Amino acid sequence: MLSVTRKPYPSDLTDREWALLEPLIPSTKPGGRPASIPRREIVNALLYVLCQGTSWRALPHDFPHWKTVYEYFRLWKKTGVWEKASQKLVRTYRSLDGRNEDPSAAVLDSQSVKTTQKGG
Secondary structure: OOOOOOOOOOOOOOOOHHHHHHHHOOOOOOHHHOOOOHHHHHHHHHHHHHHHHHHHHOOOOOOHHHHHHHHHHHHHHHHHHHHHHHHHHHHHHHHHHHOOOOOOOOOOOOOOOOOOOOOO
16 A cells, blocks of 8 residues: 555555566665665655656655655666566567567667668
8 A cells, every 4th residue: 555645646556566566676784874764655655757758856745855856766777677667568568468578579660760871
């Protein structure tokens, strides 16, 4: 259950979504000080920024401070958390849809593939 005292936003994770994502989000380091902000609230704040298209500084005050949220976003991006989460979620949903977890084909177009500067 969501254990925060604020009203939920439409972009907040459901309990089911959090259950899928939580194992992919790094926990606090052993021996470090305990986390004062739940990881789920950080992710909810990130999703708010993403879904609303707002700036970090415009994050509502009932979320953790925008600088904290931004720093977690940058750290998790740098360490590959979002890439791993994306891959895991794609595999999970492909499996739930009765398809092979790994796609067997990809689509590329001329805008996606870099070529030499001069045409051949």
